[in-house]
Amino acid sequence: MSNNCTDNHIDVEFDRAHIWHPYTSMTKPLPNYPVTHASGTRIHLQGGESLIDGMASWWSALHGYNHPKLNDALVSQTQQMSHVMFGGITHKPAVDLCKKLVELTPEPLEKVFLADGGSVSVEVAIKMAIQYWFSQGNQRKHKIMTPKKGYHGDTFAAMSVCDPVNSMHSMYQGFLPQQLFVSQPKSRFGESFDEQEANELNTYFAEHHQDAAAFIIEPIVQNAGGMNFYHPEYLKAVRKLCDHYDVLLICDEIATGFGRTGKLFAVEHADISPDIICVGKALTGGYMTLAATLTTDKVARGICEGEAGVLMHGPTFMGNPLACAVANASLNLLLENDWQQQVSNINQWLQGLTKCLCLDEVVDVRTLGAIGVVELNTNVDVAKIQKHFVKQGVWIRPFGKLVYLMPPFISSQNDIEQLCSAIYTAIDGKHY
Structure with missing residues (x-):
């Protein structure tokens, strides 16, 4: 059965009117993107978009999604x-x-x-x-x-x-x-x-x-x-x-x-x-x-x-x-999975974030293990920057002045490079 069939349609309007999401206003809620399924490092939206996950579902999905052994x-x-x-x-x-x-x-x-x-x-x-x-x-x-x-x-x-x-x-x-x-x-x-x-x-x-x-x-x-x-x-x-x-x-x-x-x-x-x-x-x-x-x-x-x-x-x-x-x-x-090597690889690939240091809006870039952080001089507009990220095919959720990555350990070099690039273009293009 297709993930886009009528039975699986997500009523976004009901969600917006009645469902309270974390750290979100009920009178001026942030947009919520409807997810139909997820696999590996990809989150798939109802509209057909496929997003590389940079958050590991608030740092928890180490092995990505829909893993056969966990299933x-x-x-x-x-x-x-x-x-x-x-x-x-x-x-x-x-x-x-x-x-x-x-x-x-x-x-x-x-x-x-x-x-x-x-x-x-x-x-x-x-x-x-x-x-x-x-x-x-x-x-x-x-x-x-x-x-x-x-x-x-x-x-x-x-x-x-x-x-x-x-x-x-x-x-x-x-x-x-x-x-x-x-x-x-x-x-x-x-x-x-x-x-x-x-x-x-x-x-x-x-x-x-x-x-x-x-x-x-x-x-x-x-x-x-x-x-x-x-x-x-x-x-x-x-x-x-x-x-x-x-x-x-x-x-x-x-x-x-x-x-x-x-x-x-x-x-x-x-x-x-x-x-x-x-x-x-x-x-x-x-x-x-x-x-x-x-x-x-x-x-x-x-x-x-x-x-x-x-x-x-x-x-x-x-x-x-x-x-x-x-x-x-x-x-x-x-x-x-040799997690030490996975984390070491991700840390190496996260060095791509240092490109952001040339941008005037960036105060600091820091990495540790499988964590990458870009600190700005002003708070981001979460709705605006996430709209840009979705267009870039990635899922990143910043807070305050911080745009950060905590990706799944199974992320590939291409995944991390796309995530880093999306952050750079968001800041450089002032999509925040």
Whole structure:
């Protein structure tokens, strides 16, 4: 049956009038392009256009779309069970996945909590940290320390550790827990580290550690807060200070995990391990919503030997067998595909973005692993620039002053060259 048949027609007018899309107004909505199917690195629109995907569906579709091995894992699992509650029940897809996660993540992370999605995994991490100290008889340590310009999700505890002034959540500040914010990392990845940053961190820890349950940070790359690639020594300094001042370290690897920065996990750039780590997005290769929060035996025991005796969280779809089955297949595929070489190739091809540096509107071009960023001196008009991108046969969704790429790992050199060219022509032709 054709993908353009009448039964598959997408009612764009109904969508515009009734369906709320992410970060979009209902009164002045951004255009939404109707997708009929996707395969490999291509997204196909109802009008017949074929677009090279530069976003990997918000950084999750590492292996592209409609991958036969992931499809098979999903279909096969439906023949067994699509879902059972995780309370009082366990199953092979979940057990196998947790084994993989314990094996792949840095030691000594070994206790796994399966969550619905990235933001929920951050909520769980924050609850773990606060409950740990509560169980140790310390109710004062209930705040979370974090750098400015961070982003950790759209649920309430996660919003509270996003940038308090410059983020999309600033309007909620009166309703959110008041957290402890330090200056954003400034020393850039690949350049020299300014020791003054470590000194400033030390001063802040000395003043606030008695109130801090944990320090949460996106390792090496602050993503939605501005695509800031910072120096590994900053992360090393945070780890040392957390140890010295008895503060738990939470690393949010939801965007950076599973090879995106050139290391399997971004903490490896600094050769450190957190007390709690959050993973998501690419975990299922973009097929299902799933995330995980891993912690150490020390933290897990500290929580469960306390007054409550249990971690007080339990999502309805926790450990969903379909999601766990496809996550297992995706992680196997990641390791089979020589992801290091894939990411290295993409990084080399992303150097095509440096051509944009000759344009007056461009402030900076930076790349790390399979991430490429062009920073402009003004915010882009998303509707205008995406219209240009679709005409160029690519799918790229900028935000603020940043036009960036996080493509699938299976992207070809031709894919990346076309994506880079589309960004250059958009800026050069002022289609933004």
